[in-house]
Amino acid sequence: MxxxxxxxxxxxxxxxxxxxxxxxxxxxxxxxxxxxxxxxxxxxxxxxxxxxxxxxxxxxxxxxxxxxxxxxxxxxxxxxxxxxxxxxxxxxxxxxxxxxxxxxxxxxxxxxxxxxxxxxxxxxxxxxxxxxxxxxxxxxxxxxxxxxxxxxxxxxxxxxxxxxxxxxxxxxxxxxxxxxxxxxxxxxxxxxxxxxxxxxxxxxxxxxxxxxxxxxxxxxxxxxxxxxxxxxxxxxxxxxxxxxxxxxxxxxxxxxxxxxxxxxxxxxxxxxxxxxxxxxxxxxxGGGGGGEVQAALSLLAAQRRYGVVEGTRVWESFRQRDDAEAVLTVHDGTAFPYAEKPANPRGTALPDPGSVRPEQLVYDRTGSAGTGAKSxxxxxxxxxxxxxxxxxxxxxxxxxxxxxxxxNALLVSGAHTASGHPIAVFGPQTGYFAPQLLMMQELQGPGISARGVSFAGVGMYVQMGRGQDYAWSATSAAQDITDTYAVELCRDDTHYLHRGACVPMEKLEKRNAWKPSVADSTAEGSYRLQVWRTKYGIVTHRATIGGKPVAYTSLRSTYRHEADSIIGFQLLNDPSYVKDAQSFQQAVHHIGYAFNWFYADSREAAFYNSGSNPVRAPGVDPALPVTATEPYEWQDFDPATNTAAYTPFTAHPRSTGQDYYISWNNRQARRYNTAAFGFGSVHRGDLLDHRVERLVRAGGVTRASLTRAMAEAGVTDLRGEQVLPELLAVLRTEPLTDPRLTTAVQQLEAWSSAGSPRKETSPGSHRYSHPDAVRLMDAWWPLLVEAEFRPGLGAELYDALRASLPVDESPAAHHGPTGAHGGSAFQYGWWGFTDKDLRQVLARPVTDPLARTYCGDGDPKACRAALLATLAQAAAKPATEVYPADGTCAAGDQWCADALVHRPLGGITHPTSHWQNRPTYQQVVEFPTHR
CATH class of the missing domain: 1.10.439.10 (Penicillin Amidohydrolase, domain 1)
Structure with a gap:
C-alpha cells in the first residue's frame, strides 16, 4: 500500500x-x-x-x-x-x-x-x-x-x-x-x-x-x-x-x-x-564479452557427443553468431563486420577435459559471516x-x-509522425533501488546546457537526457570488448610466460574486517580477497592444455580506462559541440563503454554503437579463449597502459534517418557479432520491433502512440507472444482427449489471443486477467525446454549450454541473471532455440536452422507427446510451488511474485508495484524547433 x-x-x-x-x-x-x-x-x-x-x-x-x-x-x-x-x-x-x-x-x-x-x-x-x-x-x-x-x-x-x-x-x-x-x-x-x-x-x-x-x-x-x-x-x-x-x-x-x-x-x-x-x-x-571459458566447455561437450566436426556444427548453431532471423537496430541491410568467426581459426586455446577450475577469490574467512551465526x-x-x-x-x-x-529505445523519424518531427521514447533500465542509482539534474553554465540523469557520484555531466534542441539515451550493448587469454605457467603457479620471459604475476589483495553496528547484527569477522594480475588481465581460471598448466585471464579493453569516457559525456553536454546527428555520433564515439546511443532533434533521429572495440589479430576467434603469445595479441597492444588499436568510427554500427529504430539490448546490425548466446529468432527486442513497425506502416505516429507501444511491450510475456503459437500448433496436430489438458490448452489459447499480457484486471486488483494461463506458462516453460532438448543433446551438453545461457528469465523467476522482483525480464532464455526447433518439427521455413531437430528427435508425434507430458506436469503444479514465498510475497501470490521491489540501499523502503519491463528512467521527446 x-x-x-x-x-x-x-x-x-x-x-x-x-x-x-x-x-x-x-x-x-x-x-x-x-x-x-x-x-x-x-x-x-x-x-x-x-x-x-x-x-x-x-x-x-x-x-x-x-x-x-x-x-x-x-x-x-x-x-x-x-x-x-x-x-x-x-x-x-x-x-x-x-x-x-x-x-x-x-x-x-x-x-x-x-x-x-x-x-x-x-x-x-x-x-x-x-x-x-x-x-x-x-x-x-x-x-x-x-x-x-x-x-x-x-x-x-x-x-x-x-x-x-x-x-x-x-x-x-x-x-x-x-x-x-x-x-x-x-x-x-x-x-x-x-x-x-x-x-x-x-x-x-x-x-x-x-x-x-x-x-x-x-x-x-x-x-x-x-x-x-x-x-x-x-x-x-x-x-x-x-x-x-x-x-x-x-x-x-x-x-x-x-x-x-x-x-x-x-x-x-x-x-x-x-x-x-x-x-x-x-x-x-557498459561491459561486453567474457564467458569464453564456459563457451569452450560447451564446445568440448558438443565435440565429445557428436565428434569434432559435427559437434562444432551443433555448437555453432546454438552460438548463433549472426543469425539471419535476429531482430536488428539497423534494419536497412547495412553490415558492420566485427568479431566474426574466422575461416581458419588460429591460436584457439581449448582446455584439457576436466582440467578447468575457477580461481579462488576468498581466503582466511573468520567470524559469523562465514558461519551464518548472528550476534x-x-x-x-x-x-x-x-x-x-x-x-x-x-x-x-x-x-x-x-x-x-x-x-530500451523506440524512435520514429519525422516522415512517419503526425507532426513531421522525430519522436523518441527511451531510457536506461538500471534496476529498482531505494534510492535509484541515477539522479536527475539540470546543469546550466559556461559550455554546459543539459537536463537528465547521471549515476550518483559521477554526475559532473548529464549522462542521458536532453540539451537545448536535442535528446539522447543509451542501452547496454553486447559487442565483445573482453577476451580470454591462456597464459602458460612457468616455474610455479604465480609465474607465466610473457613474450618469451618467465615473469611473476602481480598479487592484489584486500583484507577486510568488520565489527557489529546498529545496522549489522553479525559478529565481528574478517576475510581476504586475492586476485592475480598479468599483462593479459586478471586470472579467472586454472587449467591444462596438452598437459601443460595455464591460467585463463580476462582482458577488457576498458580496463584501466573506465574514466576515459568522461570526454564523450562532456561533449554531449556542450551545446557548441552537439548540433546535429553527425556531431552527436562523433561525441559518443569518445565513450569506450559498450553502449547503443540514440539521438533525436526536430529534424533527425540517429543511432551509434560506442565501445573500445579492439582490433584482433587475423585468424583469432573472439568467442573462445586465445593463446597468450604475441601473434594472437590485440594489434598494437601495449600491456603497460592496456591500450591497443581500436576499430575506427566508420566500422561502428551507425545510422541516421532510418524509418524507425528499436533497441532492447538486441543485435545492432548484420555481421556485428555479440559476445553472448541467445541472439536468434526470438528476442525481447521483437516485442518492440513488431509494434513500432505497425505504427510506422500506419503513419501519423504520436508521442502517445509510441509510448503505448513501449508500455504494452512492457507487460507482455515474450514466450506467450512469440513461441506459444508454435507450441499450440504442435499440440493441435491431433485432437486432445484428456479433459485436464484440453482445459489447459484452451486457457493458453485464450491468453495468446489476448496478446499474452501479465497485467491486472483493474488497477489495484492484484489479479492477472489470465492467471491460470500465466501460471501454466511459468510452470511449463522450464519443463518443456528440458524435455525438448535434453534427450537429444545429452545431459552434459545440455547443462553446459545452460551455463552459457539460462533457460528462462520470467518476471517471477527467483533465479537467473536478474533474480526476483528486478523488473527486467526475457533478455536471457532459450526462446529462440525453442522457436527454431518447433518450426523445424512443423516443417515451416527456418533460416539458419539448428544443426539438428531436437523435440521428439524430429518426430512430430513424439514431440507432441513430450510437450503434453510436461504440460500435464505444469497443470498439476500448484501456484504455491510455481510462486514460492519470499521476503516480500506469500506463497502462491502470482501478482506479487512478478512485482517490482525497490531494493534498499539505505534506510528508506518503498511500496511494491506492478511489474513493468520498462526503463527506470525514461524520456518522451518531440522537438518542434532547432537552433
Whole structure:
C-alpha cells in the first residue's frame, strides 16, 4: 500500500522511547530552504511538455536519522523520495487510453528551468552557482555563472540527494564495503562481484587521471577540473551537513557517527573515489564479452557427443553468431563486420577435459559471516532494519547484478509522425533501488546546457537526457570488448610466460574486517580477497592444455580506462559541440563503454554503437579463449597502459534517418557479432520491433502512440507472444482427449489471443486477467525446454549450454541473471532455440536452422507427446510451488511474485508495484524547433 508520497516526516513517533530518540536527533532534520526565487530562462526548444521524463521512486535519496526512524515506525517518507513511483506505476493501465495531453499524468515536464510559481527552494552554496528545486519533483536545477561554480553545484546537489549511496559505491569499487557497511553476506558478495573486475591500487586510479590529462589535451584538462569542482561541492556539503546534523542517518546506523555527541566523521571524497565509482558503473552497465571459458566447455561437450566436426556444427548453431532471423537496430541491410568467426581459426586455446577450475577469490574467512551465526541486536526495535532491507547490513542480497542494466529505445523519424518531427521514447533500465542509482539534474553554465540523469557520484555531466534542441539515451550493448587469454605457467603457479620471459604475476589483495553496528547484527569477522594480475588481465581460471598448466585471464579493453569516457559525456553536454546527428555520433564515439546511443532533434533521429572495440589479430576467434603469445595479441597492444588499436568510427554500427529504430539490448546490425548466446529468432527486442513497425506502416505516429507501444511491450510475456503459437500448433496436430489438458490448452489459447499480457484486471486488483494461463506458462516453460532438448543433446551438453545461457528469465523467476522482483525480464532464455526447433518439427521455413531437430528427435508425434507430458506436469503444479514465498510475497501470490521491489540501499523502503519491463528512467521527446 502506498502511503504519504511526497510528505516530509514531521509527526511524532508513537512511543515514549521513540519520542525521546527523535528529540535527541532533532538536529538531523534537513535545514529550511532559503527564500525562493525564479531562475532566468535559458534557450529551450522543447517547452510545453513536449519533452518529458520520469524516475521512480523519486529524486530525494537522502534521509536523516529522524526521517528513517519515523519511516520505520509510522511509514512516512521524506519529501520527493517516492513522489514519482505512483505515476510510473499508473502507466500500466493508463496507457490504454493515452493521448499526448494525458502524458503529463505519467511523466514530468522536462523543460529547462523552474517557473516562478513552482520554485520550492533555492540554495547558493557559492556566489557563482544557484541550485533551484521545483515543488513537484524536487529536481535540482543548477545554474552557474562560472564553469567551476556549475560543477561545484552539481557535486553539492549530488551530495544533498545521494551522499550515502555515493559513499557505498566508492567503497564497493575499492573492495572495502564490509569495513564500511558491515559484514553482511550481501556486502561481501558485492565486494567479491565488483572488485575483481577492477582491482585497482591507488596508483592505478591516479594513472587513469594522468592518462586523461595527457591524452585528451584541453578537453582532458577541463574534464579533470570539472571533476575536482564536483568533488569540492560534495565535500562542502559533507562539512555543512555534519556540522548542522542533517547528514544521512545511515552513518549513525552503521556506527560512523554518534547520534548524541555527533562524534565521528564522513570521509571526504577525492578524485580517485570518482574513478572507483566509475569502475562499478562501467562494469555493471557498459561491459561486453567474457564467458569464453564456459563457451569452450560447451564446445568440448558438443565435440565429445557428436565428434569434432559435427559437434562444432551443433555448437555453432546454438552460438548463433549472426543469425539471419535476429531482430536488428539497423534494419536497412547495412553490415558492420566485427568479431566474426574466422575461416581458419588460429591460436584457439581449448582446455584439457576436466582440467578447468575457477580461481579462488576468498581466503582466511573468520567470524559469523562465514558461519551464518548472528550476534543479538542491542538496539530498540524501531532501529532494526526495515522490512525488505537485508537484516545483516545495509544492502539487499543480490541487489546488484552484472547482467542487469537492460534498457530500451523506440524512435520514429519525422516522415512517419503526425507532426513531421522525430519522436523518441527511451531510457536506461538500471534496476529498482531505494534510492535509484541515477539522479536527475539540470546543469546550466559556461559550455554546459543539459537536463537528465547521471549515476550518483559521477554526475559532473548529464549522462542521458536532453540539451537545448536535442535528446539522447543509451542501452547496454553486447559487442565483445573482453577476451580470454591462456597464459602458460612457468616455474610455479604465480609465474607465466610473457613474450618469451618467465615473469611473476602481480598479487592484489584486500583484507577486510568488520565489527557489529546498529545496522549489522553479525559478529565481528574478517576475510581476504586475492586476485592475480598479468599483462593479459586478471586470472579467472586454472587449467591444462596438452598437459601443460595455464591460467585463463580476462582482458577488457576498458580496463584501466573506465574514466576515459568522461570526454564523450562532456561533449554531449556542450551545446557548441552537439548540433546535429553527425556531431552527436562523433561525441559518443569518445565513450569506450559498450553502449547503443540514440539521438533525436526536430529534424533527425540517429543511432551509434560506442565501445573500445579492439582490433584482433587475423585468424583469432573472439568467442573462445586465445593463446597468450604475441601473434594472437590485440594489434598494437601495449600491456603497460592496456591500450591497443581500436576499430575506427566508420566500422561502428551507425545510422541516421532510418524509418524507425528499436533497441532492447538486441543485435545492432548484420555481421556485428555479440559476445553472448541467445541472439536468434526470438528476442525481447521483437516485442518492440513488431509494434513500432505497425505504427510506422500506419503513419501519423504520436508521442502517445509510441509510448503505448513501449508500455504494452512492457507487460507482455515474450514466450506467450512469440513461441506459444508454435507450441499450440504442435499440440493441435491431433485432437486432445484428456479433459485436464484440453482445459489447459484452451486457457493458453485464450491468453495468446489476448496478446499474452501479465497485467491486472483493474488497477489495484492484484489479479492477472489470465492467471491460470500465466501460471501454466511459468510452470511449463522450464519443463518443456528440458524435455525438448535434453534427450537429444545429452545431459552434459545440455547443462553446459545452460551455463552459457539460462533457460528462462520470467518476471517471477527467483533465479537467473536478474533474480526476483528486478523488473527486467526475457533478455536471457532459450526462446529462440525453442522457436527454431518447433518450426523445424512443423516443417515451416527456418533460416539458419539448428544443426539438428531436437523435440521428439524430429518426430512430430513424439514431440507432441513430450510437450503434453510436461504440460500435464505444469497443470498439476500448484501456484504455491510455481510462486514460492519470499521476503516480500506469500506463497502462491502470482501478482506479487512478478512485482517490482525497490531494493534498499539505505534506510528508506518503498511500496511494491506492478511489474513493468520498462526503463527506470525514461524520456518522451518531440522537438518542434532547432537552433
Amino acid at each position: 502506498r502511503r504519504h508520497f511526497g510528505r516530509r516526516t514531521t509527526a511524532r513517533l508513537g512511543s515514549a522511547t521513540a519520542t525521546a530518540v527523535l528529540a535527541l536527533v532533532a538536529g538531523l532534520l534537513l535545514p529550511p530552504p532559503q527564500q525562493a526565487a525564479a531562475e532566468e530562462p535559458v534557450p529551450d526548444h522543447c517547452r510545453g511538455g513536449r519533452c518529458a521524463d520520469i524516475l521512480p521512486p523519486g529524486q530525494n535519496g537522502n534521509a536523516t536519522l529522524a526521517e528513517i526512524l519515523a519511516h520505520r515506525v509510522l511509514g512516512t517518507r521524506p519529501a520527493h523520495s517516492s513522489d514519482q513511483l505512483g505515476r510510473y506505476e499508473a502507466l500500466v493501465h493508463g496507457a490504454d487510453g493515452l493521448t499526448d495531453t494525458k502524458l503529463a499524468d505519467f511523466f514530468n515536464d522536462a523543460s529547462f528551468g523552474v517557473p516562478a510559481d513552482q520554485v520550492e527552494s533555492v540554495t547558493r552554496p557559492r556566489e557563482d552557482v544557484t541550485i533551484t528545486r521545483d515543488k513537484k519533483t524536487g529536481v535540482p536545477h543548477i545554474k552557474g555563472t562560472t564553469r567551476y561554480g556549475t560543477e561545484f553545484g552539481a557535486g553539492y546537489a549530488a551530495a544533498q540527494d545521494r551522499l550515502w549511496m555515493m559513499d557505498l559505491f566508492r567503497h564497493i569499487g575499492r573492495g572495502e564495503l564490509t569495513p564500511f557497511a558491515g559484514g553482511a553476506l550481501a556486502n561481501q558478495g558485492l565486494e567479491q562481484q565488483f572488485w575483481p573486475q577492477a582491482p585497482y591500487t591507488e596508483a592505478d586510479y591516479e594513472a587513469q587521471i594522468a592518462y586523461i590529462r595527457a591524452t585528451h589535451g584541453a578537453r582532458g584538462e577541463q574534464a579533470m577540473a570539472d571533476a575536482q569542482a564536483y568533488v569540492d561541492g560534495i565535500n562542502t556539503y559533507i562539512t555543512k551537513a555534519k556540522d548542522g546534523r542533517y547528514f544521512p542517518g545511515e552513518y549513525v546506523l552503521t556506527g560512523h557517527v554518534d547520534a548524541i555527541t555527533n562524534a565521528g566523521g564522513i570521509r571526504p571524497f577525492k578524485l580517485t573515489d570518482l574513478i572507483a565509482i566509475a569502475s562499478v558503473v562501467g562494469g555493471q552497465f 543479538p541486536l542491542r538496539v530498540p526495535p524501531f532501529l532494526k532494519p526495515a522490512q525488505g532491507m537485508y537484516d545483516d547490513g545495509v544492502l539487499d542480497p543480490g541487489s546488484l547484478d552484472p547482467k542487469k542494466g537492460m534498457s
